[in-house]
Each structure stands twice: as C-alpha cells, then as structure tokens.
Amino acid sequence: MNNDQKARFVAFAFTGADLLLEVMPDDGLIGFNAGLPRKITGLSQEFLKNKSLYDFLIESERALLKRHIQKLGPSGRLSPTLYHIHHKEITKPVLIGVCRLPDYPFAFVTITGVESFLGQNEEVRHHDLETGLFGPKEFQEKLRLYIDNNREIFDKSTMTLVEVGASLTHLPEDQAQFVMAQIGSYMRSNSLDGDMAARLDESRFSLVHDDRLDQKDVVEYMEDLIRLVDPQNKSISIQTKSISCDSQNASAEEISQIFLYCLNKFAEKGIASISMNTIGESLNAMMSETLKQVSALNEVISTNSYKIVFQPIVDMRDGTTHHYEALSRFENHESPYEMIAFAEEIGKIQELDLFVCRQVAEQLKSMASVNKRPTIAINLSAKSLGSTLFVRSLHQLLEPYESLNKQIMFELTESATVLDYKQMNDAIQGLRQRGHAFCLDDVGAGASSLLYIRNFEVDYAKIDGSYIRNIQNNPKNLAFVKTIVNLCHDIGIDVIAEMVETPEEKEILLGLGVGLGQGYLFGRPSSIMNDLTAIKLNKARKIPSNF
Numbered sequence: 001m002n003n004d005q006k007a008r009f010v011a012f013a014f015t016g017a018d019l020l021l022e023v024m025p026d027d028g029l030i031g032f033n034a035g036l037p038r039k040i041t042g043l044s045q046e047f048l049k050n051k052s053l054y055d056f057l058i059e060s061e062r063a064l065l066k067r068h069i070q071k072l073g074p075s076g077r078l079s080p081t082l083y084h085i086h087h088k089e090i091t092k093p094v095l096i097g098v099c100r101l102p103d104y105p106f107a108f109v110t111i112t113g114v115e116s117f118l119g120q121n122e123e124v125r126h127h128d129l130e131t132g133l134f135g136p137k138e139f140q141e142k143l144r145l146y147i148d149n150n151r152e153i154f155d156k157s158t159m160t161l162v163e164v165g166a167s168l169t170h171l172p173e174d175q176a177q178f179v180m181a182q183i184g185s186y187m188r189s190n191s192l193d194g195d196m197a198a199r200l201d202e203s204r205f206s207l208v209h210d211d212r213l214d215q216k217d218v219v220e221y222m223e224d225l226i227r228l229v230d231p232q233n234k235s236i237s238i239q240t241k242s243i244s245c246d247s248q249n250a251s252a253e254e255i256s257q258i259f260l261y262c263l264n265k266f267a268e269k270g271i272a273s274i275s276m277n278t279i280g281e282s283l284n285a286m287m288s289e290t291l292k293q294v295s296a297l298n299e300v301i302s303t304n305s306y307k308i309v310f311q312p313i314v315d316m317r318d319g320t321t322h323h324y325e326a327l328s329r330f331e332n333h334e335s336p337y338e339m340i341a342f343a344e345e346i347g348k349i350q351e352l353d354l355f356v357c358r359q360v361a362e363q364l365k366s367m368a369s370v371n372k373r374p375t376i377a378i379n380l381s382a383k384s385l386g387s388t389l390f391v392r393s394l395h396q397l398l399e400p401y402e403s404l405n406k407q408i409m410f411e412l413t414e415s416a417t418v419l420d421y422k423q424m425n426d427a428i429q430g431l432r433q434r435g436h437a438f439c440l441d442d443v444g445a446g447a448s449s450l451l452y453i454r455n456f457e458v459d460y461a462k463i464d465g466s467y468i469r470n471i472q473n474n475p476k477n478l479a480f481v482k483t484i485v486n487l488c489h490d491i492g493i494d495v496i497a498e499m500v501e502t503p504e505e506k507e508i509l510l511g512l513g514v515g516l517g518q519g520y521l522f523g524r525p526s527s528i529m530n531d532l533t534a535i536k537l538n539k540a541r542k543i544p545s546n547f
Helices: 004-015 036-041 059-071 116-122 122-126 134-147 151-155 173-189 215-229 250-269 279-303 336-345 349-366 387-408 423-432 449-457 475-490 505-514
Strands: 019-023 030-035 077-088 088-097 107-114 157-166 197-199 206-208 237-244 305-314 318-328 375-381 408-413 439-442 459-463 494-497 517-518
Touching: 004 173, 036 107, 036 173, 036 387, 059 077, 059 088, 059 173, 059 215, 077 173, 077 250, 088 116, 107 375, 107 439, 116 475, 134 151, 157 250, 173 206, 173 215, 173 408, 173 475, 206 250, 237 279, 237 459, 250 279, 250 375, 318 505, 336 439, 349 375, 349 387, 349 408, 375 449, 387 408, 387 423, 423 439, 423 449, 439 449, 475 505
Parallel strands: 318 375, 375 408, 408 439, 439 459, 459 494, 494 517
Antiparallel strands: 019 030, 019 107, 077 088, 088 107, 157 206, 157 237, 197 206, 305 318, 305 517
C-alpha cells in the first residue's frame, strides 16, 4: 500500500474512529498507527509502535480479541465490538473494529472511545446495557428500516436463534458481565449492518446474517467463550435454529411482524417451539394464529367477556393499603399480557384502554361512601398514550368523573416503542394537571426504562418483579434496585416494588428505601376490593450492613 492509498484508508477509517492500527495477528504487534493514540492508550504515536495491542486490553479480553483477529479470512471484517483498554490504572471502554485485506499479513484495527460513539449514535441508547443488543421491539423497528433500504440483501440472509443452556449465575459478577458483553459483541459483529441482533431474555438471542456465518460457528464460539471463563462447566448446551429470510414479496412491515412473532414465541417457549424453516412457513403459522386471536379479541370486546380485578399496593412501613392496580382478566385466556400485546399489534388497544377507564370510573362512582373511595391505578399502553386522538378521547371520557381525579391514577406500560418522547410527556403532564398521579410500570424490564425516567415527569416508578424475586440471594439485582431507588429519590419519584412475595424481600426493600410494595405477600388480585386487606407483618429483620 503506497502512501496515498494509506492516507485514503486512514481518512476513511477516521470518519468514525479515533485510532487506526496495523497489527500482526499472532502477537498483536503494532506497526503503522495514526489518529489519537494518547486519547485511547495514553502513549504517543512513536511509543505505541512495536507494542502489542493485546497488552493494552484487560487480561480477560486478550485471548478473545486475538481469536477474533486470527479467525478472520483475507477479506474478513469484525464490526466495532466492546472491549476495555487498561493503561496506568485507568480502564476505559472502547469499540474495536477489525478488517483483513487480501495479500496483507497484518490486520487493520480501528479503536473508538465509547463516549464518541454514544455521541454520534443515539440508537445505541436503546440497547440492552449488558450486551449492547436491541430488545425485541427495537429489533423489529431496526429490521423494518433495514428491509426498506436493503431488500435484495435481506432476502438472501438468515435469522438464527440462539439458546444458551449453560448457567452463569454461579460466576463472579465481572465474569458473567464479560460473557454477556462478548456474546453481544459477537452477535453484532456477525450480523447484517453490524447491529441486526437482539437479546430476548437472559439466555436467548437472535441475529440476522449472511451466508458466511454457519450455525456451527455460533455454537463453537459460545462454547469457547464460556469455557474461557468457566473451564469446569460440564453443562454447556448451545442450541440454534435458522430461518431463511426468503420473504416471498411480503412488505417490510409484514416481515417485521413475522419476525416479532417468531421472537416472542422463541422467548416464551424456547427453541423447541420453532419448527419453521422459512419466513413463508412462519407467515402461514402466524396468520393462522392471528385469525384465531382476532376472533377471540373481537368477542371479548363485543360481549365484555372479561373482568377487572384489583390488587393492593401497600405501604410496607405500616401495612396499610396505599392504592389498588386494576388488572384485566380475559375469559378462557391464560395470559392477559399476550392478549393486550396482540391488541396493540392490531390497533385494538386504545378501545380496550378506554373501556377499562370507563369501567373503573363507574365502579368508583357507584361506591356509597365518598370518603372511603380508594385510589385505583389503570394501565395505559404507550401505543395508546402516543396517539393524540386517544388522549383527547380519554380527557373527554374523564370529564363526567372530575370529582374522581385524585382516585384515578395511571401506569404507563413499556410494551410498545415510544416514538415521540415530548408528545408522550405532554400527554402525561396533561393528565397530571387534572389531578391524576402517574406511574412508570415495569422499570428495568425493557431497554427504554432509563429513557422513560429521564424524559417523563411522573410521581411513581414501579420496579419490575424479576429484580425483586429472591433479591436477598442475588447481589446483582440488589445493586440494580439500589441504584434505581437512589436515582428516583434524587429526582423526586416514589418507588413501588412489584412481586413482593416473602417477608425477607419486604425487609430488604425497606432497608433500601422502598416504601410501597405489591405482591402476593400483601394480597392477590380480587374482583371485590373490600375483600382485600393489607397484611400487618412481623418486625423487620436486621438489614445487612453492606446495603
């Protein structure tokens, strides 16, 4: 490569990177380097030469990057993935990208500071914090946009589902985090556009990729990674399932819905539930199931064949009931969440949300004793509240019940993607100005929770029950809850803990400063609020000193 070619390559690389290196794959020795070496490594251009790139990484990541680089073919490429540079007691996260060119023995490596990357790419803020991957809803939107612009490439690609059977719960926190970060990096680097990958839950992932990636490669990588940090693990089980993206002329919106259908099915029931091999087969299965669900939902709406039950939210400091949450229950359907999510997909959720609001308002109005009317929280879908027509309809519905404003509060669910945060916050503030308190539901369950806390002015935040269950034996969840509680208190938001089921959980939450709790410990959902009595609990046990 002559100087002019090298200059052009450097100019191209630095449109999105802070440092360009030429690195020998085996020992990591750095030859040519240009850009901002001091910013990344603390060394000048001259002193960086002949040093090993691998030595700049934290020890746990050196072997993995070396393996990445050595396995790249003559035209191989590794999209920017997360690593950590360590120099003079300072560790900083960076994105490292690699490419190999024919007839060159070295690899070209680009390094970008994470702060720079975040500043240029707002999209990364919607990613899962541990892996850097999208959640299912965000992945669906990314997929739709990609198909719009790259249809021919997409039709020749494959979606691979990955289920990691090995348990990581016994690993030290830093090792478990390392595994998750590297899984995310691997998924992104092998996906189309470097970002067509998603994390569905703790152990299930998906990515869309071209024909250069084989399922066997995925299994081999995952096994190598887990053995790297846990050599004694004998229970590693990596399962994969690939679905051809041959889309049979379906629209981008239809394909994204098909993929979301597959991802939800996979996340709920595991890889054994996915028998489809092509998008066409998935479409037929989804249409068949959709027709059944549409009929069932229409029947629910037309015959009112569902009921509203109420679960108490209790002040854990004295055992008194603070308010109730109104929960929908559909006859002959096991999961209300699935029915509500489906209503969102086919545009029926606004009708359902308004109906529940009217039913709750009527029940409150019918109560004989005005002074003893409880406060009831009603769930509103983000998809409903994101519609200006729905917001106007809701205000109109609430007009006759103005005297109940303080008895009706709302919870915003995160089941749909928020497209306009300002519009959503305006809708929330319009209801709060009427006297309705507002709560963010399921904080921590989705990738957007922190964005919600940052962008919406609310009264309460309800921490998702997955972080509360068995919190006394899960230091990671304990740290997460503590952080969220402190953040919320700092900005004036009261915290509610969901799915509190044992006295031990309750006492730990009180020690963290959580005053309100909801769960079977305090009362199960019931159609008669008078039958719900808050439970006075025994004296709290001593809170561990490390809280």
